[in-house]
Amino acid sequence: MTAVEAPPRSPRAGRVAPTAGLRGGRRYGKVLLYVALVAGAVPTLLPFVWLVRSALMQDAQMFVAPPEWIPSPFQWSNFTEALTAQPFWLYFVNTVIIAVISVLGTVLTCSVAAFSFSRLRWRGRNVAFAVLLSGVMLPYAVTLIPTFVMWQELGALDTYLPLTVPSWFAGAGGGVFNVFLLRQFFLTIPFELDEAAYIDGASPWRVFWTIVMPLSKPAIVVVTIFTFIGTWNDFLGPLLYLNDEEKYTLSLGLASFQSIYLTQWGYLMAASAAVIAPIIALFFFLQRYFIEGVTLTGIKN
């Protein structure tokens, strides 16, 4: 539609005229492009539509063939009943607590380490960094059992310690990737800033806290988002370490809810929608950083 009105407006319309045939071909290509995009978007969005319509439907309407797409009536009580059948609000608070502690620990210890590995000179630094990075590709299953046994020996099962303490050691394991990302970012900040501060008698901590950190907000936001999402979505960790239902996270709560209300599709979809919604909301607020973050992880390999 827009392609049709574009040519007359163009100041160069006269010059382009001889290639009108080619333009026709291009317009045809454009149409094909949008047809292909829509063809891809429909199956991508369909599961979401299915989720929302099922979450708002009465059972009777859900089991009608051929399937109906518009709930009638809108069964909002699916949400209220599903979310009170199990204490999802409590699971939400638990998940937020774990996520916030993990994000704080990861951001703080990873950026401190990244600062040391990029802007302070000490013997063995590069070797230490290489050794640290070797842990990134390690399959999590290899460290799973001894780590579990360790927490068991320490009497920390059924607490949040196994889920949060590792993040205060630079994320440990896969989280080390954050050290790498932050270090790459820190290396782009001019070193003259540090030198000037040291001449004024500043300590490395001051340089870190008052110069490097404020200049690294984009990288810190990226690490924050991905750590938050990683914790929010983690299932195996809570599954292994938490027994008491009062301590469940959203993922664990949803899995247990699923095993109880096996065929209550309205409830199941309402609960799923409620678990998905906060992350999607977060995405819409911080969209730019999400895309930048994924891009960063791909490019800086």
Added chain:
Amino acid sequence: MAGMSGQRRMERRWGLLMALPALLGFVIFTAGPMVASLAFSLTDWQVGGTPAFVGLGNYTELAGDELFWKSLSATTYYTLGAVPLVLIVSFAVAMLLNQKVRGLPIWRTIFYLPTLVPAIANVVLWIWIFNPDFGLLNSLLRQAGLPTGQWIYDEAMAIPSLIVMSTWGFGNTMVIFLAGLQGVPRHLYEAVSIDGGGPWRRFWHVTLPMMTPTIFYNLVVGVVGTFQVFNQAYVMTEGGPNNATLFYVYYLFRIAFKESEMGYASALAWVLFMIIVVITFLLFRNARRWVYYEMAGAR
């Protein structure tokens, strides 16, 4: 000069101090557990009992363990299906979005959205989509007059179904491809056009070679990640039907935390580790043949 060396000393002290959490974390949560799991794998150890040294006994037992081979083949099947499919779909969509598309952020958001769905919510949603009686898939097929399927409840269809499900989350891979495509230098395309090359030649001689490093990155990350699939088996299929979806990590989890055989499970973990090391090594060695590095000469 004295001040300079004072700063050096300060840097060394602070450098070590600030790297300490990360280094301790490596020892406590990575290196230590790795050595420990190797040691565990040489023992017969039921939780609550005392470990008894059995040498390579667990590993020889593995060789004769039918379920071990079953889990290995199920996981390989899944990886061989899911990784190429995700790569192709995400590359194709990234190519589309790399044209001059109106409303690029909206399209990108649409295709990225499934990636945001938390793993367990994703699994619950797809159980419902795969539901043979009233699920989305069979409802649509029935309406179109096509034959329906039992999906995850059918031994032969279970893994293909999970592969389709995994393709839904192609958003991350797509965004990385899109960034790679936007980094292909314009002048290369112009050079091909001047030589009279059309879209196909531009694709084969510029886009594809320039994208090989990005394809390689997505391939390695995809294979390593997919090989460790767990949630689908745990929540959706419990490894069934008839162990068709007994994925490796799920089998390991069952041995360790349901049957409490920590020694045997540790052997499984180390075999997994070796498999992933070998796959990664082979991928990297093979990469020399097809991955194009612009700066290869400079390095």
